[in-house]
Every structure is written in structure tokens, then in C-alpha cells.
Amino acid sequence: MVVLVRVLVACAKFRCPAANLLLSASTSRVRAQPGGPLLRQRTSKVSLRSIAMSTTQASEAAADKGLPLAVDATMIDEYASQSKLLQEFVKIPTIGKAWIFNSKDDDMSKAVVSIGKSDLLANKRRQFLLNTHISKSPSKSVDFQWSPFPTEISGVSAIVPSPSGEKLLLVRNSEDDSPTKLEIWGPCQLENEIHIAKSVHGSLYTDEWFEGISWNQEETFIAYVAEEPPQPKPVFNDYGFKKEGLSEKDCKSWKGQGDWEETWGETYSKKRIPALFVINISSGEVRPVKQIPRSLSVGQVIWAPSSSYSLVFVAWSSDNGFQGTPRKLGIKYCYNRPCALYAAPDPFGQEAEKSLTEGNKGETTTMIKLTANLSSAFFPRFR
Known part of the structure; x- marks a missing residue:
């Protein structure tokens, strides 16, 4: 008895037209003969021409847009929006510490602020110092006079x-x-x-x-x-424990963990x-x-x-x-x-x-x- 099955497979990964997969299979009964068992089986044939054509079309479409093959074209706008939002957040500095110093003038004081900023490319934090003068006006309002530019402090x-x-x-x-x-x-x-x-x-x-x-x-x-x-x-060598006064860099010596x-x-x-x-x-x-x-x-x-x-x-x-x-x-x-x-x-x-x-x-x-x-x-x- 021969059974023919036709399966329609949609290639969703590459968003291509449906590909027809023709699978032919046959089964036969196994009959016991006096001379031994007889097994008849027909070979299966798979047609992948349509899948190969669809894959080629998807690759050409991604190449035309300058995108890697693994990038979904519909996610381009979302990636751009998220990366822009991340850059906006990174631009905001964070305040680590601040110090206020009083002066002889009661209406004037000085402050030093330590601020930090993330460096995405170097994957590290950058540290800056920013100075400001704080003054009180006759109307009791507080005025901050910041320095024009912060000073970067590296390796500190x-x-x-x-x-x-x-x-x-x-x-x-x-x-x-x-x-x-x-x-x-x-x-x-x-x-x-x-x-x-x-x-x-x-x-x-x-x-x-x-x-x-x-x-x-x-x-x-x-x-x-x-x-x-x-x-x-403790330091040891070939003769056991080393006495005091000997160099630890002597040949054939090693230091214990303590x-x-x-x-x-x-x-x-x-x-x-x-x-x-x-x-x-x-x-x-x-x-x-x-x-x-x-x-x-x-x-x-x-x-x-x-x-x-x-x-x-x-x-x-x-x-x-x-x-x-x-x-x-x-x-x-x-x-x-x-x-x-x-x-x-x-x-x-x-x-x-x-x-x-x-x-x-x-x-x-x-x-x-x-x-x-x-x-x-x-x-x-x-x-």
C-alpha cells in the first residue's frame, strides 16, 4: 500500500512564500518466505528547491539594506529608539560626594562636587571635579556660580x-x-x-x-x-624550613600560604x-x-x-x-x-x-x- 503525503511548509524565518515539500513514502508488507524475510521499501524524495530559492531572496533583501543576516528588518526602528534612549540616560552625570567650605564672608561659601559619568565604549566610569561659589542675595535667595568646565580626575x-x-x-x-x-x-x-x-x-x-x-x-x-x-x-627549600635572614628569591625555594x-x-x-x-x-x-x-x-x-x-x-x-x-x-x-x-x-x-x-x-x-x-x-x- 502506497501513501502519498503533501505538506505545505511556510518558511517564517525568512518571511518568504510558502514552500512545497513533497514527501513520498511507501510501506509494504513483510512476508515471511521459506528462503527468508523479504523487505521492500521505496526511497523517499524531498524537493528543497523552493526553500533554497526563498532563502536566497531573503539574503539578497537583507544585503540590499546593509543589515546582517540575523537582524530582523522590522526591529531596526526599535533598536534605534532604545539606543538613543540609552545615550540620553548616559549623558546625565551622577553626584558622588560634595563638600561645602565656609568663608569669612557669611553670605559666601565654596563647594566642591565630585561627579561621575559612564563611558560606554571604554566600559568604565569617568570622574570629574566641579567647583562652585554659593552666595546669598539680599532677598535671601541662593545663587550658584559654577565653574565653566569640570576637571577630569583619572586613575584616582x-x-x-x-x-x-x-x-x-x-x-x-x-x-x-x-x-x-x-x-x-x-x-x-x-x-x-x-x-x-x-x-x-x-x-x-x-x-x-x-x-x-x-x-x-x-x-x-x-x-x-x-x-x-x-x-x-614560611619559606621552604630542598632542606626544609628556611632560616631567617635568607633571601626568598633563592633558587629552589618556595613560600607557604600561612x-x-x-x-x-x-x-x-x-x-x-x-x-x-x-x-x-x-x-x-x-x-x-x-x-x-x-x-x-x-x-x-x-x-x-x-x-x-x-x-x-x-x-x-x-x-x-x-x-x-x-x-x-x-x-x-x-x-x-x-x-x-x-x-x-x-x-x-x-x-x-x-x-x-x-x-x-x-x-x-x-x-x-x-x-x-x-x-x-x-x-x-x-x-
Whole structure:
């Protein structure tokens, strides 16, 4: 028995006329003969001439319009509209931070605004500084006199002006083993450029939680939070553990990983514990704030107006798990971690006080906890 089937297939992909697909198939009964089974089957024939012709016509139509073969001609207007809308949104700058500085004139003040803009081609953010003068008119209205053009700041991790607005700190973190660079700018020139080796500390924290960069009122010192220096790791060679004093670059030697430490995870998975440091902007000397245990991760440091404990900061304890077990498990997207405010003396000022006081060479001033009765306290401010 022979069955003939004619199927009409529409080629919707290329929007071409219908193509006729003629499929002929035949089946025959299988009869058992004494000499063995006999199978009769007719070969199938498929006519694809019409499909090939339609494909050629669609390709020629797309080529005439200058479009790739995979682009639908009906979506051209929608693509153009969406791309134009995206470009309009990208042109709008975003304000990162702003600082206002008072002047001797009560009716006049100065402001510095940090703005950012997306660069679609380079796939990165561009950062600019914009200055403005704010004045009050006799009618109590506020007038802004903006600078004609913003100034682009490239390769900068953080921008922090001094309290008076006369100096500007630019932080340039390095992604490799290069030193961290701190630039101190004055009104017309670069006053000092300080290179800090990785053996002193790592990159400065510039996120919204551990970040803390603060000028003192005299604008002579800057306190900031940075990664602690790398912990010493054991070095081995063919004879086992290497003794101290030998170079780590000796032939046939390798460095161990050291003790494993849990990080805060998320965007901090490759960062070391945040620690507190103070730098003298004139000499470039950096000193760590001691007496802070490594179980505390510090951040958000500011200078107190006048006190022997001149540094106030926030600290998160890693021993916040069940029964005081270490547990970090992220902080950026789970910011309700227990934290407290602490105060510690300035390492430069503490040494000056010791030199003036007799008989206290063996004594050390420890930090104090300011919010002992609170489970969460952060973002300290003085008014």
C-alpha cells in the first residue's frame, strides 16, 4: 500500500512564500518466505528547491539594506529608539560626594562636587571635579556660580579635600605590588607625593563601610583605613624550613600560604583586614594605630575636636557568632552586623605626650569603647 503525503511548509524565518515539500513514502508488507524475510521499501524524495530559492531572496533583501543576516528588518526602528534612549540616560552625570567650605564672608561659601559619568565604549566610569561659589542675595535667595568646565580626575580611587578647602588629597591605589600613592595638592601645585610600600600597608579602603579618610583641623595629619601589611609566610627549600635572614628569591625555594583567615566575603574576598593608620603629610611618615586587636575590623575614622583620644572610629568584631565563635559572612549586603564606636590616641600625639611625661615609659594608652550599651553604632560625626 502506497501513501502519498503533501505538506505545505511556510518558511517564517525568512518571511518568504510558502514552500512545497513533497514527501513520498511507501510501506509494504513483510512476508515471511521459506528462503527468508523479504523487505521492500521505496526511497523517499524531498524537493528543497523552493526553500533554497526563498532563502536566497531573503539574503539578497537583507544585503540590499546593509543589515546582517540575523537582524530582523522590522526591529531596526526599535533598536534605534532604545539606543538613543540609552545615550540620553548616559549623558546625565551622577553626584558622588560634595563638600561645602565656609568663608569669612557669611553670605559666601565654596563647594566642591565630585561627579561621575559612564563611558560606554571604554566600559568604565569617568570622574570629574566641579567647583562652585554659593552666595546669598539680599532677598535671601541662593545663587550658584559654577565653574565653566569640570576637571577630569583619572586613575584616582578617592578624593578628599581638607577642612579649609585649601588642600586636596588624591588616593591612587595599585592593583599589583606597586606602592600606594598619596598626592597632596595645594592651590596651584603638587605639594607632596608620598609612596607607601606594601610592607607598610596595602590599598586604602574606599567603599561605603570600611572607608575612612579624615584630615585633622590643623591639616597636618591624615587618618585613614587601609589593608594591614601581609602577614609573614614560611619559606621552604630542598632542606626544609628556611632560616631567617635568607633571601626568598633563592633558587629552589618556595613560600607557604600561612594561616588561613576568614574574610568578610562579597567584594572583600581578596582584601586583608582593615587597619587604622595616620600619616604626616609633610614628612610622609606613616604610623599604625596600635592596641587594636586583629579581631576588630575598623572603619569610618574621624578626628575628635580636642581630646587625648583624638581618633574616633567604628569597629566590627569577627567574634559575633554563636557563643562568640568567629563569623563574618559578608557585610556589604548584610550591614546589620554588631559594631561599636571606639576612641584611640593619635600615634604621633601619643609619642609627644610620652616625651613630656616622666616615669611612664612602660605604660601604653589603650583604646576605649564609647558605645558599650549599644549593639550597633556607626557613621560618627561631630557638630
